Amino acid sequence: MSNNVHWSDTLLMPEAFLLTLGCPKNEADSDAFAGCLTRAGWRITRDLGDTDLLLINTCAFIKPAVDESLEAIQQALEWKNERSGRILILAGCLPGRYPDDGSGGLEDFDLITGPGDTSRLEKYLSVQSASGPEPAGGWISRYLKISEGCSNNCAYCTIPLIRGARRDRSPEEILMDAEYLAEQGAVEIGIVGQDTASWKCGRGGISWLISQLAGTYPDIWFRLYYIHPAYYPDDFAPLLAEHENVMPYIDIPVQHVSDRILKRMGRPYTGDHIRKLFDGFENNDTMLSVRTTLIAGYPGETEEDFNELVEFLSKYRCIRTIAAFPYWPEEGTREFSRQSAEDLPDESAVQSRLARIGDLADEHNLIWADRLEGEIMDILADTPLLGHSRLDAPEVDGACCFDRSVEPGRIVRCRITGGTGSDLNAEVLK
Numbered sequence: 001m002s003n004n005v006h007w008s009d010t011l012l013m014p015e016a017f018l019l020t021l022g023c024p025k026n027e028a029d030s031d032a033f034a035g036c037l038t039r040a041g042w043r044i045t046r047d048l049g050d051t052d053l054l055l056i057n058t059c060a061f062i063k064p065a066v067d068e069s070l071e072a073i074q075q076a077l078e079w080k081n082e083r084s085g086r087i088l089i090l091a092g093c094l095p096g097r098y099p100d101d102g103s104g105g106l107e108d109f110d111l112i113t114g115p116g117d118t119s120r121l122e123k124y125l126s127v128q129s130a131s132g133p134e135p136a137g138g139w140i141s142r143y144l145k146i147s148e149g150c151s152n153n154c155a156y157c158t159i160p161l162i163r164g165a166r167r168d169r170s171p172e173e174i175l176m177d178a179e180y181l182a183e184q185g186a187v188e189i190g191i192v193g194q195d196t197a198s199w200k201c202g203r204g205g206i207s208w209l210i211s212q213l214a215g216t217y218p219d220i221w222f223r224l225y226y227i228h229p230a231y232y233p234d235d236f237a238p239l240l241a242e243h244e245n246v247m248p249y250i251d252i253p254v255q256h257v258s259d260r261i262l263k264r265m266g267r268p269y270t271g272d273h274i275r276k277l278f279d280g281f282e283n284n285d286t287m288l289s290v291r292t293t294l295i296a297g298y299p300g301e302t303e304e305d306f307n308e309l310v311e312f313l314s315k316y317r318c319i320r321t322i323a324a325f326p327y328w329p330e331e332g333t334r335e336f337s338r339q340s341a342e343d344l345p346d347e348s349a350v351q352s353r354l355a356r357i358g359d360l361a362d363e364h365n366l367i368w369a370d371r372l373e374g375e376i377m378d379i380l381a382d383t384p385l386l387g388h389s390r391l392d393a394p395e396v397d398g399a400c401c402f403d404r405s406v407e408p409g410r411i412v413r414c415r416i417t418g419g420t421g422s423d424l425n426a427e428v429l430k
């Protein structure tokens with residue numbers, strides 16, 4: 001470790017800051033990187049300020065993510081040059097997708113490591129012992145990665161190119177990480193992976209795994225992300241009924257419901273399969289909150305295809321959050337190599353389709369605000385005045401605004417008094 005490193009006056013520990021770009025899957029990688037740093041004696045701070053080490057965990061899923069990562073890197077290089085001895089580490093999908101070809105430009109980084117590759121970081125930090133100081137502050141909502149990579153090879157997606165085929169982590173590894181997060185004070189743990197529903201081991205599948213976690217840590221909220229519609233687990237509803245600490249939250253990226261478009265996307269299910277699943281969500285005994293992701297303007301998408309999507313979104317009231325993206329041609333994908341200019345809906349059509357989906361999302365927000373008004377619900381406080389409900393994921397969904405200050409990390413019983421957009425207002429009861 002450099003002698004120029006700044007040592008915190010109060011804790012006599014060097015300070016590190018992690019910048020995570022992209023989605024919650026990257027948050028899980030960042031947690032693993034943070035674990036390495038704390039074990040090596042670094043204190044994780046929440047403010048870049050005068051820290052000694054900056055680790056940027058990049059995303060390179062689509063071009064806007066690459067641009068965001070490059071912009072962050074530019075600012076990080078300026079930060080590094082402000083004081084000698086600062087350590088800059090580049091991690092994640094960007095170096096995974098564009099590995100160092102030896103052409104230079106990467107010499108300002110002290111270390112470059114691929115997505116979730118903690119072994120290089122551990123080596124760099126020369127970890128001496130598995131035990132180390134506690135990280136600063138509480139980690140209220142954290143993420144636990146159960147697999148790496150994806151074998152679905154959707155026609156538009158770069159993830160399998162960047163992260164490789166799916167490799168499931170063992171239950172032992174996952175439970176060890178859960179123990180670490182619990183010790184750090186996690187109140188909610190998000191289960192992430194590119195295709196979580198496909199996780200399996202000799203003893204069972206994803207529902208079995210979550211029941212192990214939920215049973216071992218009954219005071220922690222567990223939330224499952226990224227359920228591929230083709231592999232939605234039939235035993236998920238009974239799991240929710242059995243474990244109150246598994247959130248009634250279905251994060252299911254359908255992408256489209258037109259059979260023609262789904263086929264072209266390489267998504268192995270039909271619109272009818274999706275509608276059947278959503279019928280089940282609507283009629284479930286417990287209220288379920290569904291989050292879904294869609295692509296608008298996919299090559300070959302006609303008005304008819306899009307209208308089918310609109311009809312679907314209008315029908316299902318269980319949909320609480322809609323995240324819509326325009327199709328983005330990504331080099332190296334199957335779609336990129338076969339699409340032609342005639343296939344692509346023109347830009348104004350794509351924008352108006354996205355706007356239509358935005359209007360539908362607003363309608364769903366109103367429906368839900370109405371539905372929840374007067375409900376008594378548990379809310380997890382993320383800050384003194386803001387929290388999130390069991391129906392909403394932290395960071396990506398709507399927040400809940402308290403009528404008085406609450407200690408962050410506490411779960412408080414509240415009465416919902418209304419909502420604005422995707423956010424809710426709550427009166428704290430206890």
Ligand code: SF4
Nearest residue numbers: 150152153154157159
């Ligand atoms: S399921 Fe498809 S879209 Fe999702 S990560 Fe895998 S290949 Fe990409």
